[in-house]
Amino acid sequence: MLSSSSTAVKNLPLKRRLCFLLKLLCFVSSVLIFCEFLIYYVVILQCRWPNVKGGAHMTEKETSASVLKAIILADTHLLGEIKGHWLDKLRREWQMERSFQTALWLLQPDIVFILGDVFDEGKWSSPQAWADDVRRFWKMFRHSAFTELVVIAGNHDIGFHYEMTTYKVNRFEKVFNFTSGKLITRKGINFVLVNSVAMEGDGCAVCRTSEAKLVALSHKLNCSQQKPSHSNKRCSDVEKLPVSEPILLQHYPLYRKSDAECTGEDSAPPEEKNIPFKEKYDVLSQEASQKLLWWFQPRLILSGHTHSACEVLHAGKIPEISVPSFSWRNRNNPSFIMGSITTTEFSLQKCFLPFESRVFTIYCAAGALLVILVLAHVQLLTPPFYFAQRLISKHKAV
Ligand SMILES: [Zn+2]
Numbered sequence: 019m020l021s022s023s024s025t026a027v028k029n030l031p032l033k034r035r036l037c038f039l040l041k042l043l044c045f046v047s048s049v050l051i052f053c054e055f056l057i058y059y060v061v062i063l064q065c066r067w068p069n070v071k072g073g074a075h076m077t078e079k080e081t082s083a084s085v086l087k088a089i090i091l092a093d094t095h096l097l098g099e100i101k102g103h104w105l106d107k108l109r110r111e112w113q114m115e116r117s118f119q120t121a122l123w124l125l126q127p128d129i130v131f132i133l134g135d136v137f138d139e140g141k142w143s144s145p146q147a148w149a150d151d152v153r154r155f156w157k158m159f160r161h162s163a164f165t166e167l168v169v170i171a172g173n174h175d176i177g178f179h180y181e182m183t184t185y186k187v188n189r190f191e192k193v194f195n196f197t198s199g200k201l202i203t204r205k206g207i208n209f210v211l212v213n214s215v216a217m218e219g220d221g222c223a224v225c226r227t228s229e230a231k232l233v234a235l236s237h238k239l240n241c242s243q244q245k246p247s248h249s250n251k252r253c254s255d256v257e258k259l260p261v262s263e264p265i266l267l268q269h270y271p272l273y274r275k276s277d278a279e280c281t282g283e284d285s286a287p288p289e290e291k292n293i294p295f296k297e298k299y300d301v302l303s304q305e306a307s308q309k310l311l312w313w314f315q316p317r318l319i320l321s322g323h324t325h326s327a328c329e330v331l332h333a334g335k336i337p338e339i340s341v342p343s344f345s346w347r348n349r350n351n352p353s354f355i356m357g358s359i360t361t362t363e364f365s366l367q368k369c370f371l372p373f374e375s376r377v378f379t380i381y382c383a384a385g386a387l388l389v390i391l392v393l394a395h396v397q398l399l400t401p402p403f404y405f406a407q408r409l410i411s412k413h414k415a416v
Contacts, residue, residue, distance in 0.1 A: 038395055042388065042391070042392070045384075045387075045388065045391070046384075046388070049380065049381070049384040052380070053377050053380055053381060054112070054116070055116065057372045057377065058116045058117055058120040058371070058372065059120055059124065061370070061371060061372045062117070062120050062121050062124050062125070062369060062371070063124060065124075065125065065356060065367070065369035065370075066356075066367065067087055067125070067356055067358050067367070068356065068357075068358050068365035068366060068367040069358065069365060070085055070358040070359070070360055070363050070364065070365040071360075071363040071365070072360070072363065083205070084205060084206075084360050084361075085205075085358050085359065085360055086128050086129065086204055086205045086207055086357075086358075086359045086360070087125070087126070087127045087128045087129075087356070087357075087358060088127060088128065088129045088130070088131060088356075088357040088359055089121060089125065089127040089129075089130045089131070089354055089355070089356055089357075090130075090131045090133065090267075090320050090341055090354060090355040090357060091130070091131075091132055091133070091341060091344040091354040091355070092132065092133035092134065092135070092269075092321075092322025092323070092341040092342070092343060092344060093133070093134070093135040093172070093322050093323065093325055093341075093342075093343035093344060093345065093348060094114055094132065094135070094136050094137075094343075094344050094345055095135055095136075095137070095138040095174065095343070095345050095347060095348065096110075096111060096136065096137050096138060096151055096154060096155060096158075097110065097111075097138050097139070097347075098137065098138050098139025098140075098143050098147055098151060099139070099143070099147045099150070100139055100142075100147075101138060101139060102138070102347075106347065109346075110345055110346055110347045111154060111158055113345075113346050113371075114158055114344060114345060114346075115157070115158040115159075117344070117352075117354075117371050118158060118159055119160075121354065121369070122161055122162075122165060125356065125369075126164070126165075127165055127356075128164075128165065128166065128204065128205075129165065129166045129167075129168065129204060130159075130161070130165060130166070130167050130168070131168045131169075131170065131209075131267055131320070132159075132167070132168070132169045132170065132344075133170050133172070133267060133268070133269055133320060133321060133322035133323075133341055134169075134170045134171055134172025134173075134174075134175060134214075134268075134269030134322050134323065135172035135173065135174040135175060135269065135322060135323065136155060136169055136172065136174075136175055137151050137155070137174060137175055138174055139151070139174070140174055140175040140176060140177075140186070140190065141173065141174055141175070141176065141177035141178070141181050141186070142177070142181070148189060152193050166204075168196075168202060168209075168211070168267075169194040169196060170196060170211055170212070170213075170267055170268060170269055171187070171190050171191075171194075171196060171198075171213050171215065171269065172215070172269035172322065172323065173215050173269065173270075173323070175190050176190050176213075176215060177215070178215065178299070179215055179216075179218045179220075179222070179298065182215055182216070182224060184223065184224060187213070187216075187224055196211060196213075197211070197213075197231065198211065198212055198213030198216055198227075198228035198231060198232065199211070199212070199228060199230075199231025199232040199234070199235045200231075201235055201238075201239075201259070201264075203259065203260055205360075205361070206260040206262055206361040207260075207262050207265070207359050207360070207361055208239065208259065208260060208262050208263070208264040208265065209264065209265050209267055210232075210235060210239075210264045210265070210266050210267065210314060210316070211267050211268075212228075212232065212266060212267065212268035212310065213228050213268075214268040214269045214270035214302055214306075214321075215269065215270070216228035216229075217229075217270070217302055217303070217306035217309075217310070218298060218303075218306075219303060219305055219306055219309075229309075232310075232313060233313065236313035236314050237252075237256065238256055238257060238259055239259055239264055239314065240253075240315075241253035241256040241258075242256075242258050242259040242260065242261055243261050243263070260361065261361075262361035262362065263315065263316065263317040264314050264316050264317070265316060265317060265318045265319070265320065265359070265364075266310060266314060266316045266318070266319040266320070267320050267321075268310075268319070268320075268321050269321065269322050269323050270300075270301055270302045270321060270323050271301045271302070271319075271321040271322075271323060271324060271328075271330075271338060271340050272301065272302055272307035272310065272311070272319060272321070272330070272332060272338055273295075273297060273301050273302055273303060273304045273306075273307040274295060274301055274328075274330055275294060275295060276291065276292055276293060276294050276295050277290065277291045277295075277324065277326060277328055278291050278292050279328075279330070280326065280327065280328035280329070280330075280340075281329075282327050282329075283351065284326060284327040284342050284349065284351055284353060284368075284370075285326050285327050285328055286324065286326040286328075287326075290326075300323070300324070301323075307332075311332060311333060311336065315336075316336060317336070317364070318336070318337055318338075318339070318364060319332070319336065319337070319338035319339070320338075320339050320341060320355070321338060321339070321340055321341065322340070322341050322343075323340075324340050324342075325342060325343040325348045325349065326340065326342055326343075326349075327339075327340060327341070327342045327353075327368075328340040339355065339366065341354070341355055344371075346371075346374045350373055350374045350375050351370055351371070351373050351374075352370075352371045353368050353369055353370045353371060354368075354369055354371075355367070355368055355369075356368075356369050
């Protein structure tokens, strides 16, 4: 049977064989283009900016003047030179680059926040490895002047607290123009950036500087929120900031016991949900969390680090959103958050990226179809003469 098939293939006119090969090539390239390029457009095209309270009645001009369109993502973990296979690195970076570039093109955000652990090995990388990681980061997350990119430090960027050195913090701050206690005000909305790794509370040099900046900023923000009639002496010569209540952006989540209360398809898997969190490792300490809440009285907290989704309410009124990882290395279903934010309101919406399992299913189905096509082609193109001859010889044998 095998020899008759190969004879049949050999006997095919060269033109028909080339034509068939060309069709196969078209099929393979279409599948590749869809799975590696178009799928990001198909999936992200379904994401819509959420409506913010009062925004529905605004004209387009009023909306663009007062509603800030922000994308928030976390834990990209660009692999370094030590851990991870080169193919893993290549694939994950391609997926994140395509997702980010497609999201920018389709959604046109005003600002993008990355909530730390941008790199996987920033905590120990050599100067050359760091430079290479940074170069790849800027290539993947390139953006036009229309969109601003703000990056926050995570434990994989500068090390866990006891690995964190001034050198590592400085090189991160230099590349990303990040400092703990930095205020970013856009369209009157106040965002406070926090280096949560420096919230250990042990009085280390980096922690002291960071806390001092946070305290000074909280003083300015609190003074700005006081009504003129309540002006007190401590606020008399303080620089006035927009009155909007701040939004905290940090890597570690505020203290919570575990992810047991978290719901949703991208919350932690059931076997991990009840594992108690370690303070200063999985989440901030209770003391540091209280401090941040007291200092800023934020209206929203956005954090990363856990790689899974969660919504928590602190003190019964302050919501915190744990943003899941943006990398397929950490999740089958990565996502980012789309936020429509004004000085008083905000509305958030999650945008899921293509599920990796679905991409694999498409590849497997295409592979199976390819095999069937080749086999069918070989059989179908067996010249009728040989086919009839085989039928007759079989009949004779019976
Ligand atoms: Zn982390």
